[in-house]
Structures are given as C-alpha cells and as structure tokens.
Amino acid sequence: MPTEARRIAHLLGDDPAEFKAVTRVVVAHFRDLRIIFRYWACLGSEEPFTMQWNQWREFADAVDFEKDVDMSDLDTVFVAANVELGGDVKANPGKALTRYEFVECLYRVAQRKYNPRNSGDGEPLAPSDALHKLLDD
Numbered sequence: 029m030p031t032e033a034r035r036i037a038h039l040l041g042d043d044p045a046e047f048k049a050v051t052r053v054v055v056a057h058f059r060d061l062r063i064i065f066r067y068w069a070c071l072g073s074e075e076p077f078t079m080q081w082n083q084w085r086e087f088a089d090a091v092d093f094e095k096d097v098d099m100s101d102l103d104t105v106f107v108a109a110n111v112e113l114g115g116d117v118k119a120n121p122g123k124a125l126t127r128y129e130f131v132e133c134l135y136r137v138a139q140r141k142y143n144p145r146n147s148g149d150g151e152p153l154a155p156s157d158a159l160h161k162l163l164d165d
Contacts, residue, residue, distance in 0.1 A: 032128030036135060040155060049156030054131055057163045065130050078124035081106055084133070096141045105136040138162035 033051075040046050054061070065079065068087045072080040079087070081103075088094065088102045109129040110122055125133060135155070142158035153161065 032131070035128070035132055039132070039135065046155055049154065050135070050159060053156050053160045053163065061131060061134075061163075062127065065127050072124075075121070075124070078121050078126055079130055080124050084125060088137075093137055093141070097137055101140055102137070105133050105140070108136060109133045134162060135159055 036050055037047050040050065068083045069079045070076045071086070072078070072083045084106050085102070093102055106125070109125060109132045112122065138158040138161070139155060142161055143152040
C-alpha cells in the first residue's frame with residue numbers, strides 16, 4: 029500500500045469499508061484538490077511542489093476554517109501530517125506539506141469540524157461523510 033494510503037488507513041483504524049469510502053471522496057475531488065494544492069504551494073518561496081506552513085495558514089484563512097476550528101488545532105493538523113512514518117518518501121520535506129499530506133490535513137480538519145470531541149451535538153458523521161461535506165462546502 030502506498031504511503032499516502034497507509035497514512036489515511038492508519039487514521040481510520042484500518043477500517044477497510046471506510047477507507048474505500050474516503051478514497052472515493054478523494055478521487056471524486058482529486059482534480060480540484062490538485063489545483064488548489066498547486067496554487068497555494070506556488071505562493072511559497074521554497075518549492076512549488078510543497079506547501080509551507082505560511083501557505084497552509086493563508087489557505088485555512090481563505091477558506092474560513094477558523095470559523096469552526098481553532099487556529100491552534102490547524103497548526104496541530106499541519107504538524108501531525110508532517111510526522112514521518114516508517115517508509116515515508118525520502119524526498120518528503122519535514123516542514124512542508126506534500127500533496128498527500130495536504131489531503132491528510134483536510135481529512136483531519138473535517139474530523140475536527142464535523143466530529144468535535146465531546147460536542148454533544150448528536151451522532152458524529154462517518155469520516156468519509158465529514159470529508160465529503162468539508163470538500164463540498
């Protein structure tokens with residue numbers, strides 16, 4: 029299994045049905061995700077294929093994530109996506125997001141936004157539904 033897939037599978041607790049559902053959501057939005065990532069990555073001064081922390085913060089501000097997710101949580105999402113798992117690509121910079129780490133960040137934001145811990149707001153959304161809702165908003 030490729031690194032990007034392993035990372036999401038790990039977050040899902042290795043639930044194969046939900047992994048397939050999340051994969052379908054990402055595939056359905058992949059063209060737009062690629063364009064969005066390229067745009068924000070190119071605004072950075074480092075590499076055009078990675079998104080620096082400043083670009084992540086600007087992106088989060090532009091799409092109004094802060095309305096529902098604390099900025100400190102968005103910083104945590106960035107850092108968590110940059111944790112190198114065994115077998116991660118060697119060319120993966122430690123202080124910038126690759127495209128698959130960007131998708132992982134969006135997944136993590138969706139979970140924080142639509143499935144906040146201890147919210148008491150009823151039944152939580154399935155991870156794939158939360159991601160779908162985030163990407164459609």
